[in-house]
Amino acid sequence: MSINNSVVTMAKDMPKVSVYISTFNRLERLKRAISSVKAQDYPNIELLICDDASTDGTQAFMNDLVKQDSDIIYLRNESNKGACATRNLGIFRATGYFITGLDDDDEFSPDRISYLVSRWDDKYAFICCDFIEQFSDGKQKAFYNKSEDVYFTDYKSILFENVASNQIFTLTSRLRDIDGFNPEVRRLQDWDTWLRLSFKYGGFLRSQDKKYVMHHDHGINDERVSKSYPLGRALTDLLTRNSHMYQGVDKEFMHFLIDMSDKNVSLSRAAYWSLIKRNPKFIVKKLINR
Numbered sequence: 001m002s003i004n005n006s007v008v009t010m011a012k013d014m015p016k017v018s019v020y021i022s023t024f025n026r027l028e029r030l031k032r033a034i035s036s037v038k039a040q041d042y043p044n045i046e047l048l049i050c051d052d053a054s055t056d057g058t059q060a061f062m063n064d065l066v067k068q069d070s071d072i073i074y075l076r077n078e079s080n081k082g083a084c085a086t087r088n089l090g091i092f093r094a095t096g097y098f099i100t101g102l103d104d105d106d107e108f109s110p111d112r113i114s115y116l117v118s119r120w121d122d123k124y125a126f127i128c129c130d131f132i133e134q135f136s137d138g139k140q141k142a143f144y145n146k147s148e149d150v151y152f153t154d155y156k157s158i159l160f161e162n163v164a165s166n167q168i169f170t171l172t173s174r175l176r177d178i179d180g181f182n183p184e185v186r187r188l189q190d191w192d193t194w195l196r197l198s199f200k201y202g203g204f205l206r207s208q209d210k211k212y213v214m215h216h217d218h219g220i221n222d223e224r225v226s227k228s229y230p231l232g233r234a235l236t237d238l239l240t241r242n243s244h245m246y247q248g249v250d251k252e253f254m255h256f257l258i259d260m261s262d263k264n265v266s267l268s269r270a271a272y273w274s275l276i277k278r279n280p281k282f283i284v285k286k287l288i289n290r
Helices: 002-013 027-038 058-068 083-091 112-119 172-177 189-201 231-241 249-261 267-276 281-288
Strands: 017-023 045-051 072-076 098-101 127-135 140-142 150-152 169-171 204-216
Touching (some): 017 027, 017 112, 027 045, 027 058, 058 072, 083 098, 169 172, 172 189, 189 204, 231 249, 249 281
Parallel strands (some): 017 098, 045 072, 127 204
Antiparallel strands (some): 150 204
16 A cells, blocks of 8 residues: 555646547547656656547447546547647646647657656756658658757757657646647648747757657558648638748748749749758759649
């Protein structure tokens, strides 16, 4: 009994971490995601399952699960509201000091939460990690595959590319302070949110360590991210929503990226930005797509 009491006391002494998972009609993958959270070696985790009106048995499964586990909270939309609004259910219900997310088709490494807590410093707007891409043929690869951590000094580091992956770890209060995810965003939701976090709170850390598994085991009719909303339009939306962050040459470059995604740039313009940014990929892409 004394050992069990010690474990409970230790858990209460550790800051609570809230993990939110938004889901829609992917019960079997959701079970895998939940299992990876419950397998964490960190003792004080609150798990919030945010259901966007699933019709595949998720509701019945979750109603049974919450009866067995008081650390799991089930939240549900009665009608489909989209990923951003659904994530916000968890963000604004969370009681943890820290917060992080997990996609319903992915999983955590067993030490992800303890690792992120150990790396936290209030000087960071947020922290994140490299991740493993797991393919249906069994092959794996690291996404960033860097040999050392990368510290990004301010929001300008994330103006033109989401260098922070699809999940971050931060203070719950900070994610709420920026009003969580914007429900109006159709595509690039993660990027938009991390950009706003960095704009308000400063630089962020991306660890080289791989503490997340992103699964690519989806069928042709079950894509990871919908591509029905054009990338060029999504980039235009990102620029419009955050126009105060894109000024001068940054705004010009973003317009170039938008036109590049729409395959609407001249060879000379691609060469110009390759020279300015000291990055040959723009001219290379233009040559490939000629």
